[in-house]
Amino acid sequence: MRGRGDREHGRVRVLGVDPGTAVTGWGVIEQRGLKFYCLGHGTVATRPGTALAAKLAVIHRALADRCGEWEPDVVALEKSFVGRNVQSAFRLGEVRGVTMLVAANAGLTVAEYTPAAIKLAVTGNGRAEKAQVERAVVRELALKGPVAPDAADALAAAICHLQSARLHALVAGTRAARVAAS
Numbered sequence: 001m002r003g004r005g006d007r008e009h010g011r012v013r014v015l016g017v018d019p020g021t022a023v024t025g026w027g028v029i030e031q032r033g034l035k036f037y038c039l040g041h042g043t044v045a046t047r048p049g050t051a052l053a054a055k056l057a058v059i060h061r062a063l064a065d066r067c068g069e070w071e072p073d074v075v076a077l078e079k080s081f082v083g084r085n086v087q088s089a090f091r092l093g094e095v096r097g098v099t100m101l102v103a104a105n106a107g108l109t110v111a112e113y114t115p116a117a118i119k120l121a122v123t124g125n126g127r128a129e130k131a132q133v134e135r136a137v138v139r140e141l142a143l144k145g146p147v148a149p150d151a152a153d154a155l156a157a158a159i160c161h162l163q164s165a166r167l168h169a170l171v172a173g174t175r176a177a178r179v180a181a182s
Helices: 004-008 052-070 086-105 115-123 130-140 149-181
Strands: 011-018 023-032 035-045 074-078 109-113
Touching: 011 052, 011 149, 023 052, 023 149, 035 052, 035 149, 052 086, 074 086, 074 149, 086 109, 109 115, 109 149, 115 130, 115 149, 130 149
Parallel strands: 011 074, 074 109
Antiparallel strands: 011 023, 023 035
């Protein structure tokens, strides 16, 4: 059983989720020391023409299963944004809500990042194209072969969270050192 003891020994496991009603991507990354390791990734595809409630139930079950299987410490999720299609934004928000419910039921916190922050974390460019994100994820995690685009986006969210946590720890350490020196 994983838990706080693992985090105290420099291990953190993140379930990244790229929400979508047609395809939801997921990816699990574990940080050990300064290295990131991909433990698993995939997609949850729903059938076209299926009622929204049934799609959300499929996504809920799949993400709950991933939480049970991988026992993450946190869920990293892309923040909503409203593009040209408001209805698509609503559907995305509903899948995000299901993801947050899964996390809450598992006792996990949810870390949210904008699409630009995720792209910046993995490619160095907040406006990177999907193909650039996929290549960067494959390279960063030393994966063999291509990754489904939605799974790559989920892995990118997990990487973003781990890099953000690393940065926050560095800033906190610098502040603590300044306080101790004064």
